[in-house]
Amino acid sequence: MGWVEGYPREKIKWHPTVDLSKCVKCGMCMNCNKNVFEWTKEGPKVAHPNACVVGCTTCANLCAGRAISFPDIEELRELYKREGIWGKVREKLIKEGKIKVD
Ligand code: SF4
Ligand code: SF4
Structure with a gap:
């Protein structure tokens, strides 16, 4: 991953957290092509946190429910x-x- 250049990704705490009480199930976060989220009947689940691009916050910025946060x-x-x-x-x-x- 070019943004970390050899530093172990698993040592970096950077991934989305979803507050399902705010999620309006718009589905926008599923648009991320990094396979971070999986859809469940409750809404999105952060299934592969280390697949998230370090420093990215696009899903949070475009979340209709403002349900996604980052460190x-x-x-x-x-x-x-x-x-x-x-x-x-x-x-x-x-x-x-x-x-x-x-
Ligand atoms: S922050 Fe970026 S890379 Fe990470 S899950 Fe959201 S859209 Fe995908
Ligand atoms: S973008 Fe936000 S409101 Fe929409 S499904 Fe994902 S977490 Fe829920």
Whole structure:
């Protein structure tokens, strides 16, 4: 996963949580193509949390019931700083020629 560049995905706490008491069953979250959610008769279940793209919040932003939440983004940013993930992603992008440095 390019956003984490080699850091173990399972060590990153980033995935949606659904409050089914707010869910209006619009189905929008099932639009995610990462297979994170499975539909049940109660509504969506977070079946594969580590398939979620680290840092993404699209399903929460477009949830009709405002039923989806994520961990604190500042904790994620702190992890990126502490583990040097920003630097590793940057090195990869330079190697791939996607960013250029003088
Ligand atoms: S945050 Fe993004 S990748 Fe994760 S489940 Fe929602 S839409 Fe899918
Ligand atoms: S997008 Fe929100 S309201 Fe719609 S089904 Fe998913 S959790 Fe429920």
